[in-house]
Amino acid sequence: MTNPILKAEKICYSYNGESPVLKDISFSLDIGESLGVLGPNGGGKSTLMKIIAGLLTADSGELFFDGKNIKEYKTYPYEIFSYVPQNSELNSILPVKVHEYMEFSKALNKNVSSKDLDELLDLVGILHKRDSLISKLSGGERQRVLIARALINKPRLLLLDEPTKGLDSSGQDQLLSLIDKIKSRDKTAVMIVDHNINQIIRNCHKILCLNRSYHWHDHRDLLTKNILEDVYHCEFEHLLIHENDLQQDSNHPSHDHLFCDHDHKNLKDPHSLMRGKK
Amino acid sequence: MMTFFQSLQDFLHYDFLLYALLGTLFLSITCGLISPLLIARKNAFMGSAISHSTLLGLAIALSLFTADSSLSIFATTLGITILCTLFLAFSTYRQKLPTDSLIGIFYTSTMALGIIIHSLFAKNKTDLLSFLFGNILLLTKEDLILSVALLTLTAPLIIIPYKKWLFLTYDEEGAITSGIKAKVYHYLFFILLALLIVTSIKLAGTILIETLLLVPGFFGLKFSSNVRQSFILSVLFSTTFALLGIVIANSFGLPSGATLAVVLFMALVLSLFLKKIYNLIRK
Numbered sequence: 001m002t003n004p005i006l007k008a009e010k011i012c013y014s015y016n017g018e019s020p021v022l023k024d025i026s027f028s029l030d031i032g033e034s035l036g037v038l039g040p041n042g043g044g045k046s047t048l049m050k051i052i053a054g055l056l057t058a059d060s061g062e063l064f065f066d067g068k069n070i071k072e073y074k075t076y077p078y079e080i081f082s083y084v085p086q087n088s089e090l091n092s093i094l095p096v097k098v099h100e101y102m103e104f105s106k107a108l109n110k111n112v113s114s115k116d117l118d119e120l121l122d123l124v125g126i127l128h129k130r131d132s133l134i135s136k137l138s139g140g141e142r143q144r145v146l147i148a149r150a151l152i153n154k155p156r157l158l159l160l161d162e163p164t165k166g167l168d169s170s171g172q173d174q175l176l177s178l179i180d181k182i183k184s185r186d187k188t189a190v191m192i193v194d195h196n197i198n199q200i201i202r203n204c205h206k207i208l209c210l211n212r213s214y215h216w217h218d219h220r221d222l223l224t225k226n227i228l229e230d231v232y233h234c235e236f237e238h239l240l241i242h243e244n245d246l247q248q249d250s251n252h253p254s255h256d257h258l259f260c261d262h263d264h265k266n267l268k269d270p271h272s273l274m275r276g277k278k
Numbered sequence: 279m280m281t282f283f284q285s286l287q288d289f290l291h292y293d294f295l296l297y298a299l300l301g302t303l304f305l306s307i308t309c310g311l312i313s314p315l316l317i318a319r320k321n322a323f324m325g326s327a328i329s330h331s332t333l334l335g336l337a338i339a340l341s342l343f344t345a346d347s348s349l350s351i352f353a354t355t356l357g358i359t360i361l362c363t364l365f366l367a368f369s370t371y372r373q374k375l376p377t378d379s380l381i382g383i384f385y386t387s388t389m390a391l392g393i394i395i396h397s398l399f400a401k402n403k404t405d406l407l408s409f410l411f412g413n414i415l416l417l418t419k420e421d422l423i424l425s426v427a428l429l430t431l432t433a434p435l436i437i438i439p440y441k442k443w444l445f446l447t448y449d450e451e452g453a454i455t456s457g458i459k460a461k462v463y464h465y466l467f468f469i470l471l472a473l474l475i476v477t478s479i480k481l482a483g484t485i486l487i488e489t490l491l492l493v494p495g496f497f498g499l500k501f502s503s504n505v506r507q508s509f510i511l512s513v514l515f516s517t518t519f520a521l522l523g524i525v526i527a528n529s530f531g532l533p534s535g536a537t538l539a540v541v542l543f544m545a546l547v548l549s550l551f552l553k554k555i556y557n558l559i560r561k
Binding site for chain 1: 314318442444445448449450451452453454456457458502503505506
């Protein structure tokens with residue numbers, strides 16, 4: 001039996017000694033599998049992603065890459081994974097073109113040719129924009145460029161932090177299909193943080209639900225309405241209505257579900273979402 | 279006009295003016311290289327803090343040595359400025375909280391301390407003004423050698439890992455998780471900046487050096503259509519107008535730092551104005 005590509009055991013983290021954002025988080029991810037991370041804003045999803053990417057250090061707990069504890073690696077095992085930050089974190093001052101951005105990463109991977117870069121841009125459907133400024137691209141196109149850049153070192157694990165943020169529903173569908181395509185083409189394991197509950201449940205093998213005081217991790221078929229209600233502190237019906245708000249306003253505190261005045265009468269059976277899973 | 283051309287000839291006749299001209303050339307190339315990075319990394323205020331904190335180093339140096347001990351003053355000022363810079367670099371590395379207030383407090387305090395030390399202990403109290411606003415008459419052969427050495431050190435450190443600098447500036451988290459040692463580059467950048475500022479003090483002065491550090495990069499980033507072009511434009515702008523500034527300063531007996539600052543600023547404003555007109559005509 002092969003080792004999981006990523007395993008976390010009892011990860012805890014708090015910012016500046018405040019109340020913990022992550023408490024005893026454990027999960028594992030096998031090669032070729034996908035793990036979707038769901039939860040309300042401030043629940044610790046991106047924090048967990050940054051800990052795995054080595055950008056933050058956990059207060060306690062163990063992380064294993066390819067069955068080996070990170071403490072046993074001489075340097076952080078960046079060659080195993082690629083991390084795609086939220087595209088809003090790109091510096092808007094520098095006039096960087098798509099191919100220039102790809103070249104930055106190529107400089108760190110000597111065995112990659114310019115032809116390989118074009119193939120990756122082609123794979124993500126953005127080759128025709130190789131000479132465009134990244135700042136002039138749409139949100140979906142920019143996200144594709146970020147993913148293409150992340151694939152340069154042929155990662156065995158892809159970490160995606162809210163890749164569909166700011167995209168319309170068709171843009172989200174296209175991007176998630178692309179991630180699916182990469183997953184099946186390269187047998188790349190994928191860990192994805194997203195607010196698109198529907199898509200995550202449909203596309204990911206495993207789900208990790210996080211909020212500050214609660215976490216649930218298992219196979220997606222075991223995810224129930226009650227678990228989601230516990231994670232989001234609101235009723236499942238509300239959750240479906242507010243799914244779009246969560247995506248669009250992920251930088252702002254989420255809507256207070258206790259006092260919302262949406263019309264729920266026209267809501268179709270919310271459980272159809274769960275039954276609609278693959 | 280005659281004065282201007284006579285002044286050009288002076289640069290060939292007098293050694294100190296030739297040193298000033300060549301020193302300006304080398305320092306402006308270095309400033310042109312660093313400037314786009316300084317702006318893109320959003321470290322303009324840090325540059326200002328480092329340049330103002332040189333006053334503390336200068337005050338201590340001028341208390342220990344006379345103004346003609348060029349190398350001793352340089353070494354002392356550099357040592358103290360690098361210590362201040364390391365503190366600032368340490369305090370600002372990947373901080374989520376805004377660090378501008380800390381930088382503001384730090385640089386006004388070090389400047390204030392510098393003025394007190396200078397007024398209490400300086401061997402010659404009139405020297406400080408030249409260092410605050412620049413004086414090309416102070417430039418010596420040693421200063422020229424220092425500016426060449428600085429360019430020789432800085433250019434490869436910026437140009438060889440050029441893509442790493444850009445990757446870190448453009449997508450810091452992507453760069454770190456690709457294996458680039460961001461902390462090393464963070465400290466390296468500020469040490470280079472401190473070196474550049476201390477070397478340029480006599481040319482532009484601690485207060486006005488900021489113009490040489492910011493205007494070329496601003497011009498480069500404003501007028502370029504890709505990253506490489508922004509660096510080339512920045513270096514060309516920096517060298518052209520810094521040399522013009524030094525010639526004008528000598529022609530009319532003006533303080534070099536102030537003249538450089540005004541010439542660079544005027545060139546930038548004129549460029550932006552011409553660009554606006556060009557865009558209007560194209561429409």
